[in-house]
Amino acid sequence: MREWNLSPVEGGLIGSYGFFGMMLGAICFGVLADWFGRRNVLVVSVFLFSVFMFLCAFATGPVSFSLFRFVGGVGIGGIMPNVLALLTDYAPTRLRNTMTGIVLCCFSLGSILAPALALLMLPGLGWRSLYWVAILPVPFLPFMVRHFRESPAVLLARGRTDELRALLARVNPDAAIALDAELEVGTRQSPGGLPLAELFRNRRALATIMIGVAFFMCLLMINGLTIWLPGFMVGAGYALGSGLPFLIILNVGAVAGTLVLGRLADRWGTKRVLIPMFVVSAVALSLLGFADGFAILAVLVFVAGACTTGSQNIAYSFVSQYYRPSMRATGIGLASAVGRVGAIVGPTYGGILLSLSLPAELNFVSFAVPGVIAALAFWFVRAGATPGQEVSEPLPAVADSRGAS
Template sequence: MHKINIHEIIDNARFNQFHWLVMCLCALLLIFDGYDLFIYGVVLPVIMEEWGLTPLEAGALGSYALFGMMFGALVFGTLADRIGRKKGIAICFLLFSVATVLNGFASTPTEFGIFRFLAGLGCGGLMPNVVALMNEYAPKKLRSTLVAVMFSGYSLGGMMSAGLGIFLLPTFGWEVMFFAAAVPLLLLPVILLYLPESVGFLVRQGRNDEARALLQRIQPDLQIGQDTELEIVEASKQKTSVLDLFRDGRLVGTLSIWVAFFCCLLMVYALGSWLPKLMANAGYSLGSSLSFLLALNFGGMFGAILGGWLGDRFDLGKVVVVFFAVSVVSISLLGIKTPMPVLYTLITIAGATVIGTQILLYAAAAQFYGLSIRSTGLGWASGIGRNGAIVGPLLGGALLGINLPLQLNFMAFAIPGIIASLAMMLFVLSSRRASVAAAPLMATKA
């Protein structure tokens, strides 16, 4: 009997049809996730008028789904470790799809908020599990790029939401936007049939035959017999705590990445929730306002792919600093009257450097923390960021409530980008110092 390390097989595998399948299915799930999350910004101008909501009330209503996301990530992340990523993903997908359909039947803001919270639970649980599954199966040299390409499905979902809104809202009303979420439910059997389970989970459960079959698909020329023992190398047998994130020179880096996550997600959800309404207030038609949201998400998809490519070739922290700096300029210029082609270009750039940067931050955090504390580091950074996502719609509502000029609204949305850019500069310097400090230790061990 001989042993094989499943991580080595996956890391060194050549990209093949199996990887395509995993990436496409995960991207498809994130398309539906993105549709659900950006749908609120699409229907916001209509429901504010129909229900007589103040900007502050509308901002609070938009935050319910984001509260749900925060709890969903905690609940379903833990649950998936026990029942498997595939079942966890299927439960989350079913939950947010059904809750979104029920949103179309809401007759009061209270009912609407309850269903948005439930949908947020599913969305929040789906995203980390899908990212973790893609990370597990992606070859090491393509990992950042494949995760970025997969994550572009999130922006594509936002584009679908805005595109459908342009055609359906004027004729059928806001309810049909939520009823459309019933269509993805038809794909649930496909997800259950073709999405692979985590190979690590299968090995830990003693389901070695299923694990061997998956490894054979990952590396078809590999000889795996019934006598082959599958080995998982755990990074550390010791329990980790959040305090480990601040040890060994990581204090400044951890605080910096937390600030960057918070500010980035604040901008993502402030723009996603309020861009159509701000543009409608500026005199643009509903169709034009929704097309701006379309451009924002198209930029996010492009920025995710470009950022992943640049992150694999250059210093990722510096790439993030540049993205944040460009986002500040592009968002600040949105409040100035410009020709339509220029305005669309600015919105696309803003989407690329805000939504795209959200994905780069996950990669930067994963590279900063060692394997033994990586899950803890990502979990806490994401959790801090979710607080920014909750604040974003509330901030937009508060700004509209005091009737600021359009330019000042967008300048206020850009301020978190300045803070995030400065935080990431500190992060780059901290990472460099940590690497220099670790070099003598590595040499001694060698």
């Protein structure tokens, strides 16, 4: 900001361009992936993110910097829908939520490492050096092209059955597939249907809207709490430096919650875990305003992190399993994009609460309300009763002409 003589408002606006790019990328690359294949779109997304974030280090002014951040944000937005869609395509049904949780924990670990890297590089190399590391994924792109496999639904749609047979044999060598067996996807897209429009057809409209509401509320809660937790703790009468330990506990709880809830979701069903955990998160946040003593507060903050970020990560797994393969990446992308809006609103929401000088108890209760709304929204999403089988339609299956899967 000092280098280009930017005001705080201008600096905040530039920072928001990346978030808007992420929203656009999540929707557009989600749709494109369902049309042209997940692997190719994922590779393009990583390339855009890596190259344009790297170019931010060489920006000559705020205009070029904003442009690079926006395009890089588009790439970032396309990564998560396609990673999760590919993971769901190939993960064993009994481990889908667990494996999704592990992958999303890597996102969280990256968020933890980023500020640590900044502490090491900023003093001696300046802010531009932080963008140098963005180029590191580029050398791995040939590895992705060579070793990442396309979605079975895409391979079938393109008539590449021989490639699919070989791939299935590698994934599960024990599953013998007869040479004359006819392969088909258990759920098919309506002829000529657009993936984005399909999300609102065949009694899916209410579920798609409610998923969007839940993602908006949850990411509002997570981002707002992450940014304003130190301020809330100061408002509750704690020392200024006390917010940092609580923020660390919140993030540790998020990682632990993601792993534990993923395993529970595989055992009991994702929806059966999500709804009560969102309620627990609301209760924990509400109690923060009334608790006294570091130990009790630490436990409540840990539970809040586990049940907010942990539940949100498992919600991604729910969405990836709810929609059939022909619209899976689109569904994840739309939910992620709506969630990004909540992530932008969250910090503003927290700032308004602090500006009103409300009692500390009301600040925490106000952030608990979105958790209750998220739980209610998921309650309206119709899901199967079998754990791990969240969709009302069959999940993709490889079947022979007699219907055996």
